Amino acid sequence: MYQNILVINTMHIGDLMLVTPALRTLRTNYPQAHIALLTDKPLGDLVRCNQNIDECILIDKHGRDKGLLALLRFIHKIRRRHFDLVINFHRNERASAIAAFSGGKRIVGYSQPGFKRFFDQVLPNCAMADTPQDKVKHQVLCHLDVLREAVGVKTIDDRGLEMWLPPEAEAETQRLWQKEIGPDAKVVAFNIGASWLTKRWLDSYFAACADRLIRRGYDIAFLGGPTDVSIVDKCVAQMEERESPRIHIFTGKVSLTVLAGLLRRCCLFLTTDSGPMHVGVAMNVPIVTMFGASPVPTFYPYDGRDVLIKTPEKCHPCGIHECPRKGKDNMACMKNIPVDVVMKYVDELLAAYHGEPAYKLPRPQGQYQCRVVEL
Known part of the structure; x- marks a missing residue:
């Protein structure tokens, strides 16, 4: 023992x-x-x-x-x-x-x-x-x-990914939420950055998704770390609703634990394959994610409710940081995931869970293989 x-x-x-x-x-x-x-x-x-x-x-x-x-x-x-x-x-x-x-x-x-x-x-x-x-x-x-x-363990006790927030992070999250968003908002979180360029869906595509959601009455919370600030700025600049008060930018402004606290209050997370994606799983928020360079079977979001979208490119998964293909084939794995397809599954999950914040949703038990949509 x-x-x-x-x-x-x-x-x-x-x-x-x-x-x-x-x-x-x-x-x-x-x-x-x-x-x-x-x-x-x-x-x-x-x-x-x-x-x-x-x-x-x-x-x-x-x-x-x-x-x-x-x-x-x-x-x-x-x-x-x-x-x-x-x-x-x-x-x-x-x-x-x-x-x-x-x-x-x-x-x-x-x-x-x-x-x-x-x-x-x-x-x-x-x-x-x-x-x-x-x-x-x-x-x-x-x-x-x-x-x-x-x-030599005898019992596998797998309840999915787990995380508990420090009290001070929960308090700071509550303060930020009340100040920046408000109690009645339905918020979709966006994480558009990733450590590799080949993991990033196009910022113009994220901008189009944000526009559609804002017009339907949802607020958008942009998350991510300091290295994602310029990416988010570029994305917001391409939005038709860029002046909307429903846009909330927390990118590079909050700790990892406050980011987790924000996700816990969101009703959906639209994200690249990234560290925050796995934090989102631990915070129980339904996820739609787009996979490019990453191998799906090994790092998919570990939650049966979530949706992963990929294209059947012959080079997937490449596991390299920058796409070597040229012209229209450059980043084809991400370019060929259309906004309409992503929004189909975003709408499906929002409808399935009635736009409720993650902390109100039951945690999945025993089913952790996400749904993989191959275009």
Whole structure:
């Protein structure tokens, strides 16, 4: 029976959300254990209130823990904790090294080749691009396989992606909502940015969707981080309803947890494949998303209500950041997803859930394969 467990995932917003079913499964199987989650410092607020962990350990990859010597000092601190189980859920060099030299009595999970000899059991991450097609699985299911096969858990307790808001984030969200939007508005959230250009639907298409929704009486909340500000500005400039008081721009102005709080109050989320998409799943908001470069089977929104739209381009999924195709074929995977098609599914979900805010909707239970629409 494990009493002191360390879970490692030090990467992106979406990756962290996709670990949450594994955290719940660990808690169900080891209710008395001390469970610590190690993640990147800027992401700590996303998980520090997670009810299935006892502690959040933060690594400052771009600050005090940057560089080899700093990493060695950090690993030394982890070794002093004497974990009896260490689970690595990210296959990069830093996470692999921390796990390999953690001093854990049992070390399992994903690893870079150079560190495998220090693990007790290494499993393939079947959500990675190098996975044979017949073995590909969603990232959540890959994590649960690690717990089943390498840890020996008996019960898989998968209730979908989960997130609890810090009290101060909930209070700030409530203040912003009352000031900027109002209690009776029906709000559709837009996230138009993404870390790769090949994951972005056209900003002019988003603008057309926003115009249609505003004319039907919906408010639009633009979300995203500081790097998305210029993209949102360009999108709004193309809107016919650009002067409407129903437009609310929170892009680059709020924390990740306040962004989550805003999503919890929205009735639908129109988004690219991105970290905020997975936060939206955790916040229970129905989602329509457009996939370009990303592999659908491994990173689809983990909610059976959601709709994912893609085109049958031969190069999908390319997994590259900038499209190498020229002329009309450049970004064809996104250009060929029409506004009319996206709005068909936006309208369908709005009708199905009567425009109710996400916090009023029942959470899905047991059905997490989203609907995939291939044009």
